[in-house]
Amino acid sequence: MTGPAPILFANVSKTFFKHDGTPFFACRELSFEVKAREIVAIVGETGCGKSTSFNMLLGLQKPDVGDIQVLGLDPFSESDALRGQVGIIFQSDRLLPWRTTIENISFGLEVLNIPLTQRRQTAGKWLERVGLKGFEDAYPHELSGGMRQRVSIARAFAIEPKILYADEAFTALDELTAERIRKDLLELIRETAITTLFITHSVSEAVDIAQRVLVFGRPGCLICEINCEENRAAGKSTHEIEQLIRQGLRVAHKTMSAEGAGEGVATDEVVRAEGSTSKGREPI
Ligand SMILES: Nc1ncnc2c1ncn2[C@@H]1O[C@H](COP(=O)(O)OP(=O)(O)OP(=O)(O)O)[C@@H](O)[C@H]1O
Ligand SMILES: [Mg+2]
Numbered sequence: 275m276t277g278p279a280p281i282l283f284a285n286v287s288k289t290f291f292k293h294d295g296t297p298f299f300a301c302r303e304l305s306f307e308v309k310a311r312e313i314v315a316i317v318g319e320t321g322c323g324k325s326t327s328f329n330m331l332l333g334l335q336k337p338d339v340g341d342i343q344v345l346g347l348d349p350f351s352e353s354d355a356l357r358g359q360v361g362i363i364f365q366s367d368r369l370l371p372w373r374t375t376i377e378n379i380s381f382g383l384e385v386l387n388i389p390l391t392q393r394r395q396t397a398g399k400w401l402e403r404v405g406l407k408g409f410e411d412a413y414p415h416e417l418s419g420g421m422r423q424r425v426s427i428a429r430a431f432a433i434e435p436k437i438l439y440a441d442e443a444f445t446a447l448d449e450l451t452a453e454r455i456r457k458d459l460l461e462l463i464r465e466t467a468i469t470t471l472f473i474t475h476s477v478s479e480a481v482d483i484a485q486r487v488l489v490f491g492r493p494g495c496l497i498c499e500i501n502c503e504e505n506r507a508a509g510k511s512t513h514e515i516e517q518l519i520r521q522g523l524r525v526a527h528k529t530m531s532a533e534g535a536g537e538g539v540a541t542d543e544v545v546r547a548e549g550s551t552s553k554g555r556e557p558i
Contacts, residue, residue: 283327284340345359362439398410437469
């Protein structure tokens with residue numbers, strides 16, 4: 275029996291305002307879901323609303339209309355109940371510069387009020403798991419970019435979350451380092467069978483990691499989805515699957531060009547709906 279999808283977007287629209295006060299859509303009628311233990315990638319042109327959809331998943335911003343559920347909860351109004359259930363890896367590592375490696379890894383555990391001894395033990399386990407043994411007491415400025423990203427991966431997993439989000443986790447790294455860390459992260463994802471949603475600009479990274487790839491168009495909507503697993507089972511090569519995604523991206527680009535600047539002008543109806551707040555919470 276399969277339960278409800280851990281991540282659910284149903285007809286979600288979100289508007290922002292330009293400097294002159296004109297509203298525009300960042301997401302428009304966006305619907306998709308991620309099933310339990312699935313690994314799903316989002317690809318799409320810059321500015322098409324990928325991070326905005328993540329911010330709404332994180333409860334940092336509220337959709338104007340539509341329904342978002344994470345583990346059956348509204349991430350905006352029920353964010354407290356979701357604390358500790360979601361691990362996040364960002365493009366920039368977002369480590370606390372005044373904390374050592376071990377202290378950074380245990381940060382989430384501290385927020386969850388896990389006792390010190392247990393915190394140290396769990397953080398130590400994850401530190402080793404990401405290959406940073408010996409760097410327990412190093413500060414972020416003493417680590418390379420790749421090592422810092424490893425710390426943020428360990429920090430995300432240390433809380434044993436049910437869901438993992440990653441927003442362009444490897445973009446800031448050189449290709450070789452990115453490849454190594456990507457491989458290690460995929461191993462961790464498979465090992466923990468964690469439901470994963472990640473954003474990437476790399477089509478090959480998407481095919482490498484994801485079972486399913488969502489192609490976003492602008493303003494934030496689903497153009498198509500490519501099921502990598504099914505395509506592989508049907509005999510398609512990695513190259514052919516990548517081509518399918520690139521085709522989707524071309525369709526998305528054409529759709530965007532057909533809409534002019536690509537930012538759909540929001541109607542009054544959406545702007546007014548549900549109090550229409552385009553202001554969200556400050557990122558933590
Ligand atoms: N807080 C905000 N206020 C106003 N406009 C915003 C805000 N956040 C995002 N936008 C705009 O919404 C649109 C979508 O932005 P978003 O960051 O979601 O895109 P993205 O797909 O993540 O892009 P990228 O690939 O460059 O990271 C863009 O036009 C962006 O300028
Ligand atoms: Mg983004």
